[in-house]
Amino acid sequence: xxxxxxxxxxxxxxxxxxxxxxxxxTPFGQASGEVLRGQYHDQEVLFLARHGSGHRLLPHExxxxxxxxxxxxxxxxxxxxxxxxxxxxxxxKPGDMAMPEQYFDWTRGQRERTFFGQGVAAHVSTAKPVGAxxxxxxxxxxxRCGLSVHRGLTYGCVxxxxxxxxxxxxxxxxxxxxxxxxxxxxxxxxxxxAQMAYATVGLVTDYDCWLEDPTQHVSVAGIFELYGQTLGxxxxxxxxxxxxxxxxxxPAIRQAxxxxxxxxxxxxxxxxxxxxxxxxx
Numbered sequence: 001x002x003x004x005x006x007x008x009x010x011x012x013x014x015x016x017x018x019x020x021x022x023x024x025x026t027p028f029g030q031a032s033g034e035v036l037r038g039q040y041h042d043q044e045v046l047f048l049a050r051h052g053s054g055h056r057l058l059p060h061e062x063x064x065x066x067x068x069x070x071x072x073x074x075x076x077x078x079x080x081x082x083x084x085x086x087x088x089x090x091x092x093k094p095g096d097m098a099m100p101e102q103y104f105d106w107t108r109g110q111r112e113r114t115f116f117g118q119g120v121a122a123h124v125s126t127a128k129p130v131g132a133x134x135x136x137x138x139x140x141x142x143x144r145c146g147l148s149v150h151r152g153l154t155y156g157c158v159x160x161x162x163x164x165x166x167x168x169x170x171x172x173x174x175x176x177x178x179x180x181x182x183x184x185x186x187x188x189x190x191x192x193x194a195q196m197a198y199a200t201v202g203l204v205t206d207y208d209c210w211l212e213d214p215t216q217h218v219s220v221a222g223i224f225e226l227y228g229q230t231l232g233x234x235x236x237x238x239x240x241x242x243x244x245x246x247x248x249x250x251p252a253i254r255q256a257x258x259x260x261x262x263x264x265x266x267x268x269x270x271x272x273x274x275x276x277x278x279x280x281x
Contacts, residue, residue: 131197
């Protein structure tokens, strides 16, 4: 089942016929809000607003572990996020859609970034962090709508909540990043620990602040103005995506924990065994 995480400006999913609202507390705390289960084009999907209703949570305040766990517990095997992103390349213009396929973590350690630890040891491979089949499906859906999506990009995730300095923007460009945002890490890596295929549609709102022209520098007002306009394109792509059967996740992703676990099951407490069984589904 596909789960959709709505980012800035996407706090509900128009067209979703809601059949269930799930607000259970997870072993990792409370998710950003209710997980909505419903029907969209006769496909069962889940939806969660990353920042909560009314955009209450800053990026470093989001309980990413609870969000991913709640979606997995509800039956998700694939996760498609929508996020506002800044562009670090002239070729990726404000108003475009872009799907990162690599990630560079430039956060500062304030975020709980793994389900493991505290007696449960695992090391999950994230060399290829996104679900290629899901990226392909979204790209093909965009083509059917006459739209294009940039691919093969690297997303640099920063801590926030402040907007970056010009020096930081140039640094991210120098290390090979094409996009910058505040939310996809640790979300992408937790999804892999939960054996879910992950992809993000980045809605490009600005050129961050690496250009010399100050009128091109990112601002909150500019983010919301252009993001709102680009959401219409994203809605078309999502509608086209869900109008056809989705590809199955890569078996290697769905079995990511098989070769990652170090702690034997016999050493787990009942509570640890319970939450691990959810990730293993």
